[in-house]
Amino acid sequence: MNMTRLLLTPIKTSEQLLERFLFFRRGLVVGLFALLTLGLIWQASQIRPDASFVKMIPSDHPYVNNFLQYRDDLAGLGNSVRISVEATEGDIFSAEFQDTLRQVTDEVFFIPGVDRSALKSIWTPNVRWTEVTEEGFVGGPVIPQTYDGSPDSLEQVRINILRSGQVGRLVANDFKSAIIQVPLFDRHPQTGEKLDYQQFSHQLEALIRDKYERAGIAVHITGFAKIVGDLIDGATQVALFFAIAFVVTLVLLYLYSGSVMGTLIPLACSVVAVIWQLGLLNLLGYGLDPYSMLVPFLVFAIAVSHGVQIVNTITLESAQGADRRLAAQRAFRAIFIPGLIALLSDGIGFVTLRVIEIEVIQDLAVAASVGVAVIILTNLLLLPVLMSYAGVGQRAINRARNSFDREHSYWSVLTVFTCRRGAATALMVAGGLAVVGFVLSSDLKIGDLDTGAPELRADSRYNLDNKFITENYSTSSDTFVVMVKTGEEQCSSFETLTLVDQFQHSLKNVAGVQSSISLADVSERVTAGLNEGSLKWRSVSRNQMVINASLAYVPAGLMNASCSLLPVIIFLDDHRADTLLRVTEAIEVFASEHNSEQIQFLMAAGNAGFEAATNEVISVAQYEMLFWVYGVVSLLCLLTFRSIKTVFCIIAPLALTSLLCQALMAQLGIGVKVATLPVIALGVGIGVDYGIYIYSKLNTYLVQGYSLSDAYLETLKSTGKSVAFTGLTLAIGVVLWVFSPIRFQADMGVLLTFMFIWNMLGALILLPALACLLHSKKKEPVHVVQ
Template sequence: MSKSPYTSGKPSGLASALLGPIKLSEQIIERVLFYKRVPVLFIFILLTLGLGFQAVQIRPDASFVKMIPSSHPYVENYLKYRNDLSGLGNSLRVVVEAKEGDIFTTTFQNTLKQVTDEAFFIPGVDRSALKSIWTPNVRWTEVTEEGFEGGPVISPEYDGSAASLEQLRTNVLRSGQVGILVANDFKSAIIQMPLFDKDPATGEKLNYQVLSSKVETLIREKYENADVRIRITGFAKIVGDLIDGAKSVALFFAMAIAITLVLLYLYSGSVTGTLIPIGCSLVAVVWQMGLLKIFGYGLDPYSMLVPFLVFAIGVSHGVQVVNTIRLEQSEGADPWLAARRAFRAIYIPGLTALLSDGLGFVTLMVIDIQVIQDLAVAASVGVAVIVMTNLLLLPLLMSYVGVGKKAIAKMQASQNKESSPWQMLTVFAKPRGAIIAVSFALVALGVGLYGSQNLKIGDLDKGAPELRADSRYNLDNAFVTDHYSTSSDIFVVMATTAPNQCTSYNTLSTVDSFQEYLTDVPGIQSSVSLVDVSKRVTAGLNEGNLKWRSVSRNQYVINASLAYVPSGFMNGSCSLLPVIIFLDDHKAETLDRISAAIADFAAEHNSDALKFEMAAGNSGFEAATNDVIGTAQYEMLAWVYGVVSILCLLTFRSVKTVICIIAPLALTSVLCQALMAYLGIGVKVATLPVIALGVGIGVDYGIYIYSRLSTYLVQGKTLPEAYLATLKTTGSSVAFTGLTLAIGVVLWVFSPIKFQADMGILLTFMFLWNMLGALILLPALACLLHNHKAAQTEENAHVY
């Protein structure tokens, strides 16, 4: 007797240890599921009601800290000095723009004052660090014959008269805030709103959706009129806009469900075979949401697409179950027996596929960014509940109703038809066609590897790439960049010294050299630090002579120049001196170039007395995030493919079989990276998980096709014959699932949220290529790797 070349004879010890309990669980679950149907169904109903109650209470959840890698040296440095860097972490900028004229009018100043007061009382704002020309912490200074003079930019005597407005103009000019809080063209002014991570009143995480809504209603909607335009930028506003855009996510989700519903009916010809798989997949989404709420999770903007992926995976498995029931009923089984046989046929390959999905998603945990780790948890929980809803509940429900006479007749006609359109694909199960398919795959692999060399880490566009270039946020951000010397892209370097040494000549001189060095680094607009304060006041002490605009060697002169230091330029113990760097943009290449330049300077000048440490500011955090993603993306892929390969190996016990299932997925991953490079989509927090999610969904196709193929091979069929029979059953459902899900997500390209549009393109590509890989490349590899003469007996074969 000969063994089948597609399955192995004796399972290994490890495989037996794994598959033995799984096989035993199959037998136990089958008996309980089909002989205790009413109690089991009642339990499912209770669970759905309970988890549904929890699901409706889940809320959007976003946090600035969750978006950054907390263990990265940049972030650790920031957290160490966090209390001394007020305003240099998470903040909002509200721009009040005069549509006509400039800011030196009574009407404009009244509006600016009211907006400042409104911003002051918004929950979550760090009021002590709030800045505007109307706040007392923004001051002007000058040197006269009588010594220093200074005061708040808005003097106590301000009354809106022409004289007080002229005095305001003078105060603004000598405050040093032109280009920072006042536009270079004097047509707008900024209120800078530093934010806490937690609401001081409640102690709970700051709700960005509520904050964004309050800023919109209390500031933009209230004060924007025919004379004034309000613009708002900052991380919290990006998140708020993404959460608001969740309505479009829900709309496209509903459209995808409707499309799947129609196409599934056209495919199956069964009302019950359409409604029950869709219903069970939606139940899986409800269970997932409910469990996440119980575990204390919310939905952040980057995991809002996970429910659709759970639905997609559920539909993929549900179609396989229904298709198997159709086949069994077409051969004469009643609904109860057909459902039992379908459960028995699907349980092990389905459980293997879902374990591969779930563990593949768990590998995202290796990325030290909490928002990605939360996404991993959400996706893994979703896959876990699919085991219950689509592998157990679905066959249980179908055992009552079956697929209907129309669906049975359609399946019988398909099985009895002598010629089939699927016959064309059997060419890839023959040597000549297999060689052509594999050759094409190798060429595609070469193209993919070449194209993916241009794949970039991080953002490749200005503004917020998650939103459309013409979105209100990105237009507001572009306005700030164009009209202010200080862009919204801030990179902060922390110069640290021993206590009371931040104002010493050696410290200031080295920092001055550092700032001069930065002027030659492309991508940097400007920088500001305590050195600029000292140089400006020193020149003022000497009648404004520009020759004195330098760091004095006389420590007494330095001390005199720093008698009045604006907040944020040094800490209380004089051991921290932030250097605030304003960038042209936050593109990945800009951040890489600047980080490298700063690291070079630090390596040369750091000492026990003075150290330059990176980094704070939104661009500093993004540089840290890019660094983590650049390192973790290949580690994540290694884990994903490693876990999936091991599970396939334990199930099929053949390295060649693993290659047949995994190779098409790997080709899709490489081609997806090339597509991202071609479309200008960088690898970042929003896009990094896509490849892992694509692998998780795609592996299902290969496992189901190979399991069915093995079944026919051990019956004595040749590979082309076995593959044709596979195509008529499992293959057709794989093709249907891939096309249906691709049609559902391709509509996302019309979403107002660019992040969702990008995901739609990438997921459509991966759904289609994973489907084609399973239908074309898998049989071709099986033909070339295995002995073409399949065994005629089942004696030494293991069938699933």
């Protein structure tokens, strides 16, 4: 108890000092806020989209550490783009098509950010064919130097492609399209700055698709950079949804408050909070990646929630005869401590997202925390000062005076939950929902549950391009790379290649694996070629001299310069969570049985390998995050109300909403991944505001001697009404996101709408029911520092 007083007394003292400063230096306060806002508007205008391949993966995960350690030896197996040029009429063996493919290859070569040394297409010299003749090995580039577009040279290209082993890889199985493999640097090679994925995506569209796609030619582009570019383009439409939500909130807030100033000033302060957030993020060196572009709207929503509480309190004080300044002061006095505790709970709850070791989520945590911090300034401090000048207007005051008796009838319905029978009924229903939620949430999966890019719509251009490549090539766009580490010059030994060959054979029985390729495949194919193509010889020779001869011409990327590392590239049907789990488990079993000091099978590179690492981090972090967010919020509520029972009253509805949200995700086929994991923390952070405001007001009336039913009725007529309005208004605002072209934004819209409504219902129904049963034998109300 003494410790609690010690911690909360400074908050109470700061409230008194702030009140004197704010309302006796109003002109100075408004002037300071205006100057800061002008400066931060400039900073906010400079903020740019910020996406990075490394930010999307868990940099401390063993898989990623292995990749980063050997990334220089894994050319083209990290961040890359695949461009498929399709002949929609005929096949690729025409002079016109080959000329187009050559031009596209040359065009891509000069785009900044491309790793030119590892670029591959049948037109690059690093893609070769080999053949065994009576005179020994002969070979050369797939496109010979004598190529002139004539029928004879095109026939030679056909023969070279068949001899190169690139059918199904760089050339489609039906010979109607060809791929350009485009590895990327993470930073611009000239400037050293992070690669701008939006700009790179636009360059691909302008320089490749728009320029070369025409009658008879189609272009398909896949890869991480293209996904991110499309996400940023789609996520910029959040500005449109923000504008719609602003208008909806404006109309509903005016209908609720009946005051022009009581509508415009809270919305203006909420917009200022968003401006400050964006400006401060730019000052701190942060940008907005596709997953944090929705955070400004959430900041706006939280700010509106607190603004409504302040304006509602000012209206009620004005209806009781207080002038503008006195009403604003009283509202500040009533709202500051519960509002501060609620916002601290929000902010610290968002900070807990940093326990997830994925940089994009950690950046989102910073963005949300900064946004909540500025709300304390713009809505708890600036808003009351501005309202002390403007007031709510006589119309709103008269309506508030006339509404007390009129509202008594329909708000009194909810007081049934403060009686034992009604409370018991509410808790039984909540318990039933909890059981249903627990059962249904057991089906919740980690990671992506759909093929292609689940962040985008199934009918998006990207997913249609991905579908085309998957259906027409033997090698899908979902690659899982195992790094086989050996001693120096040992990657081509008989023992190594035999074990790698055995490893690849074991993968054939794993569901979801299409095929694989490694140095062992090259050796087997060439050895068979040395022996008249006999399939009997298509194996790893026991003669090391034969092995060395078979590896005279190794395609780039299948071994490093010191022959101490060879990648096994595994092509998967998709990167769904179940597929990745089966593959990683099979590899772990094989590695545990065969790893030694001489050879080690290390995971993982490739987009599917990084996805597997991300899934492992999220599967652990989701529970750690929930522990921290609920722990922090519970601790702050305990310090405020000094009662474990009260904390339970506030937290239990939030926990039920989180459980039901997980059940909803499972039923809608939404997996727990980078895009959706933060939603639960954000929902808890916003929902706790409702509970703190309602319980603070309820406690005020209990301290005055009201019975629980009467105290709750008075709470409903003031704070409860504001909570109901805010919950419904915010839900209406975010439900519009379901129309977004970005799938994950639509998913977030559904989940946040659900959480806004259920948190509101939990605060209005379940909280008083818990208070009734837990505090029924207490004669004294729970006290909070006032």
